């Protein structure tokens with residue numbers, strides 16, 4: 001059986017980390033694409049040279065031409081400009097929308113059968129635009145944010161409770177912005193919901209509220225520390241989990257920015273909800289019940305996403 005072909009559109013900090021992880025996990029051969037000449041070639045060669053030591057087999061090619069992604073099974077898109085300190089995700093809108101137009105055209109031409117994972121910010125608006133620009137099925141274009149935001153939430157909870165990260169499951173829904181919705185009621189330690197853990201005295205409501213707030217601002221916390229860019233290790237790992245679920249038909253239940261066509265009462269919008277990812281792409285959107293407070297938070301987050309989407313349509317009327 002031929003190896004899977006995984007195209008990384010954008011070979012910056014996340015792109016390079018993705019390329020390394022994909023090799024370590026032997027998920028397939030990797031094509032790194034970028035407009036910067038030498039970067040995809042250099043990163044590809046460097047990682048390929050690590051493969052004899054690690055003992056993985058994968059072919060790495062770096063390209064500056066979309067023809068190189070031809071026939072890719074999976075495309076992971078990070079092309080664009082990352083946030084700098086003081087810059088909001090929304091500031092990136094205009095620049096990255098133009099990038100999505102080019103990327104969409106490249107994927108449409110050379111990899112129309114691919115499963116496409118968009119990471120570029122502002123995420124929910126960019127993945128919506130990328131689906132339209134590429135014309136690929138909505139089941140095959142999805143955004144990565146929820147897995148990362150939930151991983152941050154899980155890490156902070158495990159740290160607070162002094163338990164393994166493996167036993168903490170958490171879900172963060174809504175848009176990938178400071179209004180995201182960490183779902184306290186649906187997050188657990190070995191099946192015990194967080195509100196019960198507060199009652200059991202594992203933590204206080206105040207501490208839990210602070211963790212929720214830290215999760216919401218998790219991206220900004222890293223930007224503030226790095227100063228020269230945004231997070232890349234955890235975002236890359238999160239996207240690889242989604243790609244792996246597709247390639248191995250694992251049918252994992254993951255929070256992703258998925259296209260809604262009436263679910264949650266929302267139409268033609270991408271926003272973070274739990275979905276099943278398998279060989280059919282986004283095979284199912286799971287509609288969970290919100291209580292009043294959760295619905296209010298989700299609606300607020302959704303309104304922020306809709307505003308970005310409208311701003312995109314203002315800049316690119318063809319959307």
Ligand code: TXD
Pocket residue numbers: 009010011012013014015033034035036039078079080081082083096099102118119120121123144145148176219229230231232235
């Ligand atoms: O949860 C999430 N979705 C995110 C999103 C978490 C963290 C970071 N997130 C966003 O990912 C971030 O705001 C950026 O929009 C992307 C990529 O972040 P990364 O840290 O990898 O950015 P880099 O290192 O600047 O890499 C971007 C690359 C860089 O090499 C550019 O030369 C290239 O994109 N680039 C392009 N490639 C192809 N085509 C075009 N037009 C292009 N323009 C820039």
